[in-house]
Amino acid sequence: xxxxxxNPAQQVLNWHCRSNNISESNISAAAVDMREHVYxxxxxxGMPIGRTIPYDDxxxxxxxxLAYFPYYIEPICHVLESAELPDSLFSTGTLKAAFxxxxxxxxxxxxxxxxxxxxxxxxxAEATAxxxxxxxxxxxxxxxxxMLPSYKSEHTTFALNSRSCDVVECLARxxxxxxxxxxxxxxxxxxxxxxxxxTRAIATFERLIQRSTCRYLVFVENQYDQVKVLMxxxxxxxxxxxxxxxxPTAETRTIRPNFRLPQVxxxxxxxxxxxxxxxxxxxxxxxxxxxxx
Ligand SMILES: C[S@@+](CC[C@H](N)C(=O)[O-])C[C@H]1O[C@@H](n2cnc3c(N)ncnc32)[C@H](O)[C@@H]1O
Numbered sequence: 216x217x218x219x220x221x222n223p224a225q226q227v228l229n230w231h232c233r234s235n236n237i238s239e240s241n242i243s244a245a246a247v248d249m250r251e252h253v254y255x256x257x258x259x260x261g262m263p264i265g266r267t268i269p270y271d272d273x274x275x276x277x278x279x280x281l282a283y284f285p286y287y288i289e290p291i292c293h294v295l296e297s298a299e300l301p302d303s304l305f306s307t308g309t310l311k312a313a314f315x316x317x318x319x320x321x322x323x324x325x326x327x328x329x330x331x332x333x334x335x336x337x338x339x340a341e342a343t344a345x346x347x348x349x350x351x352x353x354x355x356x357x358x359x360x361x362m363l364p365s366y367k368s369e370h371t372t373f374a375l376n377s378r379s380c381d382v383v384e385c386l387a388r389x390x391x392x393x394x395x396x397x398x399x400x401x402x403x404x405x406x407x408x409x410x411x412x413x414t415r416a417i418a419t420f421e422r423l424i425q426r427s428t429c430r431y432l433v434f435v436e437n438q439y440d441q442v443k444v445l446m447x448x449x450x451x452x453x454x455x456x457x458x459x460x461x462x463p464t465a466e467t468r469t470i471r472p473n474f475r476l477p478q479v480x481x482x483x484x485x486x487x488x489x490x491x492x493x494x495x496x497x498x499x500x501x502x503x504x505x506x507x508x
Contacts, residue, residue, distance in 0.1 A: 260437070310337060315401070323355075327340065330371060429506055430505065430506055
């Protein structure tokens with residue numbers, strides 16, 4: 216039982232209703248209204264590689280929050296736990312983390328839950344979401360901070376900063392948006408987005424390692440086969456250039472996140488009609504690279 220005391224799907228639904236002025240009596244109708252958007256987003260993520268994903272569309276982002284966000288909190292926590300990171304990473308009292316393509320940052324909550332277990336006395340986590348889509352900012356600055364107390368240690372101050380930045384473009388130039396000063400960089404469901412230009416994606420991580428003080432690169436990716444191949448290519452390439460200490464291969468894991476879908480979502484959104492099945496598990500590829508310092 217990782218997170219027994221609260222329900223992220225319920226918190227996201229409450230947020231959705233509050234941000235759209237949906238009253239208690241209209242929640243069922245609002246859930247029905249979301250069906251077409253969830254149907255569309257699921258179809259798109261069936262094969263997203265090489266497509267432009269409409270993160271600038273408010274309905275698309277709302278569907279992402281309801282259909283994906285709650286499921287993407289726990290994976291990073293499991294991945295970091297398995298990585299057995301050294302005590303020295305937490306010894307300064309502040310951990311600096313970057314989320315590449317952080318979007319609504321469910322991984323911030325997973326990182327906080329990991330730290331609660333691994334370094335419960337850590338004074339400060341300073342996380343920064345780097346995303347080229349600024350419309351996620353209200354989620355990063357309002358919803359996630361509201362949810363953080365259920366995940367983080369009471370001894371840790373967890374700050375989440377937002378940077379509107381295309382990390383591939385930024386790292387191709389002289390990046391001044393703060394990526395250099397990080398201990399750990401997390402790319403969750405990010406490589407899929409930059410897959411179309413794989414050579415450029417790999418070059419981005421090379422530059423990143425050269426420019427930053429970062430000690431670990433952590434990837435958690437949706438279960439697309441091509442992305443797993445890219446992860447292994449990246450691991451091999453960075454190791455061959457002497458930038459990492461070992462050459463791990465990407466692994467795949469399935470978990471069953473520990474929350475229930477709110478009843479209104481079961482009855483009016485994930486009703487099995489038009490293939491809108493409720494989801495109970497998440498399968499992801501993961502890999503942790505230790506940078507040679
Ligand atoms: C699938 S979402 C993942 C969001 C979050 N990490 C998660 O796991 O739920 C991918 C995000 O990557 C962002 N993105 C794609 N390419 C990017 C780039 N080159 N630089 C910065 N952000 C990028 C998109 O705007 C989008 O918000």
